[in-house]
Amino acid sequence: MSSVEAVTLAAKLLSYGAALVATGALSFMIVFRSLLTAAEVAVIRRHVGLLLVIAVPASLAIVYATVALLSGAGLAGGFDAELWALVAGTAAGDAVWLRLAGLALLSVGLLHARLCLPALLAGGLLVALSFGLVGHTQDDPNSPWLHALLTLHLAAVAFWIGSLWPLLQLAGAAEGARVAAVMQRFGRIAGVFVACLLLAGAGLAALLLGGIAPLVTTAYGRVLLVKLALVVLLLGFAALNKWRLVPRLAAGEPGAALRLRRSIAAEIALVIAILLATAVLTSAVAPP
Structure with a gap:
């Protein structure tokens, strides 16, 4: 496995995992809030916040790895600005931007209790839809x-x-x-x-x-x-x-x-x- 392939796998693992787990953990907090203590809710909030912090750069790393692959110059080629602009307009780029939008909505739900449920539903949907824009289903x-x-x-x-x-x-x-x-x-x-x-x-x-x-x-x-x-x-x-x-x-x-x-x-x-x-x-x- 090349270094670019390794980065691609790591970025996908972190992006997929962190985005999905953050969505599910926020759902858990909403569904079971009446049975949780304030301290337990606070711990879940910090957990979701950390996952969102991980998911954002991991999602961008997928674009970086795609650019590096297209450049043929290894990991150093991942910083090619022209290729970034090119990939940003493809389905792979659209998937990342859609996922980032979903993660932003999840962040809103995490920070504002009154908006938590609608932000979770909208953000979770965008995160799920982002996975269908690339890969074998497309x-x-x-x-x-x-x-x-x-x-x-x-x-x-x-x-x-x-x-x-x-x-x-x-x-x-x-x-x-x-x-x-x-x-x-x-x-x-x-x-x-x-x-x-x-x-x-x-x-x-x-x-x-x-x-x-x-x-x-x-x-x-x-x-x-x-x-x-x-x-x-x-x-x-x-x-x-x-x-x-x-x-x-x-x-x-x-x-x-x-x-x-x-x-x-x-x-x-x-x-x-x-x-x-x-x-x-x-x-x-x-x-x-």
Whole structure:
């Protein structure tokens, strides 16, 4: 892998991850605010703020890496002003500007409580739509369907993965009954989002691959299989939390909070691996 390809993967991983997690964490704060303490809300706000700070330069780094690739001069070529102007007017540039607009709206929602919900809805939508402007969905004959499925898929992904860090922090709180109530409500809501995630993901895979055989006969299919395996593991941990660990926490079983924190930490590690696989799918390999 060249240095430019490495920067591209890193920029996509940070941009995708930070933007989606920030959207989901802000959603979590709104949905569960009545069950959270003021200190917990403040921690989530700082978490979202940090993610937004990461997402902005990471998104711009995607343009930089694109310019560097086009220049053929390695990383030094990423500063070519003429190529920046050229890339800025392409679909790749439009995707970054749309994502930055979405991140700006999320920042407004973070800073102004009264505008939080509308800013989240508008900003989250722009962030999700920005991912459809580039990559394999853009030039596909089924592009409208792919864009709709991708937006639904990303909305579900954002809420799920964005909730994990707040849940990890909350699992260490002293009030077991309140924590269990949040976890149980999250489990009910997450069930709907996971169903949307899986249905939309299956639709995307079917339209992009055009059959089962490419899963094993193409590089894209094999990376997708790795991603699917990671998702299955993630679902396994989610099921463990919902059906075993959260009920034990609600019952006041000693050690339940620690086991729950470890399980959520494992979910976060899997999410990072899934985001890396997604970055590879959108840049290093192409569907058949």
